[in-house]
Amino acid sequence: MAVDRFSVLFRLLGAVSILVLWEIAGRQGWLGTSFPPLSEIFGVFENATSRRLFARAVSATLYASAIAFVIGALFALVLALLSFTQPWSERGLDTMASSLYAVPTISFGPVFILLAGPANTAIVLGALSTFFPIYVALTSALRFAPRGYDDLATVVGASRQKSFFLLKLPHAVPAFVDGLRMGAPAAVLGVILGEWFGASRGLGIVIISSLQNVRISQLWAAACLSIACTFGAYVLLTVIYRAAYRRFAW
Amino acid sequence: MSAVPHLVVAPDSRNSGAALRIESVSKTFRLGRGEFVPALDQVSISAAPGEFIAVVGPSGCGKSTLLRIAAGLEEPDSGKALIGEQPPEAVTKEHRIGVAFQDHALLPWLSVAENIMLPARLAGLSPDRARMMELAKLVGLSDFTKARPKQLSGGMRQRVAIARAMMLEPILLLFDEPFGALDLVTRRSLNIEMQRIWSELGTTTMLITHSVDEAVQLADRVYVMASRPGRIFAEIPIHLDRPRDRRVTTTTAFLNLVQEVSVALDDASDQSAG
Ligand SMILES: Nc1ncnc2c1ncn2[C@@H]1O[C@H](COP(=O)(O)OP(=O)(O)OP(=O)(O)O)[C@@H](O)[C@H]1O
Ligand SMILES: [Mg+2]
Numbered sequence: 140m141a142v143d144r145f146s147v148l149f150r151l152l153g154a155v156s157i158l159v160l161w162e163i164a165g166r167q168g169w170l171g172t173s174f175p176p177l178s179e180i181f182g183v184f185e186n187a188t189s190r191r192l193f194a195r196a197v198s199a200t201l202y203a204s205a206i207a208f209v210i211g212a213l214f215a216l217v218l219a220l221l222s223f224t225q226p227w228s229e230r231g232l233d234t235m236a237s238s239l240y241a242v243p244t245i246s247f248g249p250v251f252i253l254l255a256g257p258a259n260t261a262i263v264l265g266a267l268s269t270f271f272p273i274y275v276a277l278t279s280a281l282r283f284a285p286r287g288y289d290d291l292a293t294v295v296g297a298s299r300q301k302s303f304f305l306l307k308l309p310h311a312v313p314a315f316v317d318g319l320r321m322g323a324p325a326a327v328l329g330v331i332l333g334e335w336f337g338a339s340r341g342l343g344i345v346i347i348s349s350l351q352n353v354r355i356s357q358l359w360a361a362a363c364l365s366i367a368c369t370f371g372a373y374v375l376l377t378v379i380y381r382a383a384y385r386r387f388a389w
Numbered sequence: 390m391s392a393v394p395h396l397v398v399a400p401d402s403r404n405s406g407a408a409l410r411i412e413s414v415s416k417t418f419r420l421g422r423g424e425f426v427p428a429l430d431q432v433s434i435s436a437a438p439g440e441f442i443a444v445v446g447p448s449g450c451g452k453s454t455l456l457r458i459a460a461g462l463e464e465p466d467s468g469k470a471l472i473g474e475q476p477p478e479a480v481t482k483e484h485r486i487g488v489a490f491q492d493h494a495l496l497p498w499l500s501v502a503e504n505i506m507l508p509a510r511l512a513g514l515s516p517d518r519a520r521m522m523e524l525a526k527l528v529g530l531s532d533f534t535k536a537r538p539k540q541l542s543g544g545m546r547q548r549v550a551i552a553r554a555m556m557l558e559p560i561l562l563l564f565d566e567p568f569g570a571l572d573l574v575t576r577r578s579l580n581i582e583m584q585r586i587w588s589e590l591g592t593t594t595m596l597i598t599h600s601v602d603e604a605v606q607l608a609d610r611v612y613v614m615a616s617r618p619g620r621i622f623a624e625i626p627i628h629l630d631r632p633r634d635r636r637v638t639t640t641t642a643f644l645n646l647v648q649e650v651s652v653a654l655d656d657a658s659d660q661s662a663g
Contacts, residue, residue, distance in 0.1 A: 287490055287492055287494030288494065291490075291511070293481060294486055294488045295512050298513065301513060305510055312498070387498040388497055
């Protein structure tokens with residue numbers, strides 16, 4: 140108990156000192172003019188117009204991220220189940236998944252502008268980034284279920300379907316949700332990246348236009364909001380993950 | 390499906406046990422490049438219908454491997470296992486083998502009740518709640534049917550695994566150290582309870598145990614194994630009257646048999662290549 144309280148205290152202290160250091164470094168201009176103090180970054184939100192701008196950008200990005208997340212997760216689910224139940228597809232799907240992962244997401248941008256149009260590129264890149272962690276988590280949980288489960292299934296003469304639905308699938312639930320937890324922030328990042336290729340609104344757009352117009356504080360504000368969004372997605376899914384873990388694992 | 394021969398058929402079809410015959414089974418495991426473990430060498434054991442046999446032996450002598458062969462989980466290199474007249478695979482397809490594994494293999498997402506009924510659901514049969522309650526009561530877990538395995542102690546988990554093994558009214562029960570994590574008192578009282586059930590059900594049973602006391606108290610015959618390669622070292626019949634309650638364990642006959650098995654076990658360990 141005491142240890143817990145201390146570690147929380149230390150973490151808080153660490154976070155606060157970083158923020159204070161940031162403020163001082165910004166005010167003193169230690170890292171140049173492109174590194175503003177925190178107060179200036181948050182000052183951006185005092186302006187009603189930019190508040191509206193950011194609200195619109197955040198909701199556009201989150202909306203696109205949610206869609207990307209759902210699409211990516213569905214694809215991962217379907218393909219993971221396919222690769223597990225249809226051994227002939229396993230090799231090909233694994234290779235496809237890891238090649239997609241090995242190539243930097245941003246390099247797909249131009250391809251998808253052509254294929255999906257600039258407006259949808261954000262969602263496609265978001266879905267693509269979500270896909271990999273979920274696919275990997277789910278396939279490995281399905282493949283590496285405890286040997287005892289297979290033995291049990293064999294000994295009671297269970298059919299493949301029964302063993303899959305009663306043993307393998309529930310066993311894989313925590314890993315799947317863990318994959319979702321990794322995939323959620325990836326969706327947000329993918330969407331922001333994709334927005335650079337010509338979405339009409341979103342945090343990625345704000346970042347690009349701030350950069351082009353040299354509005355440093357606004358750029359930082361957009362970056363901070365992006366981080367808040369990915370972190371929020373992660374925290375939300377972590378709560379769900381904990382619940383799934385409590386319910387399905389030892 | 391053809392009826393299993395040697396079946397002792399009772400009115401309610403419960404009193405059914407099939408003969409178990411394992412005939413000169415050998416099994417070698419490959420460890421790595423050119424390295425092999427001779428786990429079993431020409432091992433033969435048998436149990437008559439309704440008979441209770443126990444297998445004791447030093448750790449690593451191949452007891453679990455033998456049980457896995459009897460359950461159809463492992464293919465022997467040579468020799469064969471028969472349950473009645475059928476190979477184990479055929480009997481598992483009829484859902485008539487009950488196994489309690491060394492590492493219980495309970496499902497953490499199911500309650501105790503659901504874990505006990507799991508074999509029925511896996512087999513595609515409708516789970517019989519009344520039987521589940523009966524089994525939970527037998528292993529002393531009536532009050533815990535709604536609990537999850539992780540809320541139970543190690544010994545309680547083993548008891549769930551024992552109950553689960555009996556769910557499908559098996560004609561052969563295979564127990565791999567199911568009482569390992571139990572304290573002596575619980576173990577003894579469970580042993581006595583089990584005997585009552587076994588005498589009622591008449592299920593042929595193979596029990597692997599490290600406890601000589603337990604083997605002598607429960608079994609009609611005790612096999613002592615030696616290791617490297619795993620082989621049968623001695624076969625000791627236990628001629629004690631049943632039911633064998635607490636009082637039996639203090640009789641000279643019982644103690645002599647315990648001594649005899651212990652000596653055989655020591656000799657087996659000495660003869661096991663180190
Ligand atoms: N799947 C396997 N692959 C390789 N070797 C194995 C395998 N299973 C068992 N063995 C080896 O076979 C031998 C017998 O193992 P087994 O588990 O049957 O022993 P045991 O008598 O049940 O031991 P314990 O009392 O410790 O449970 C051991 O030397 C073990 O290393
Ligand atoms: Mg063993």
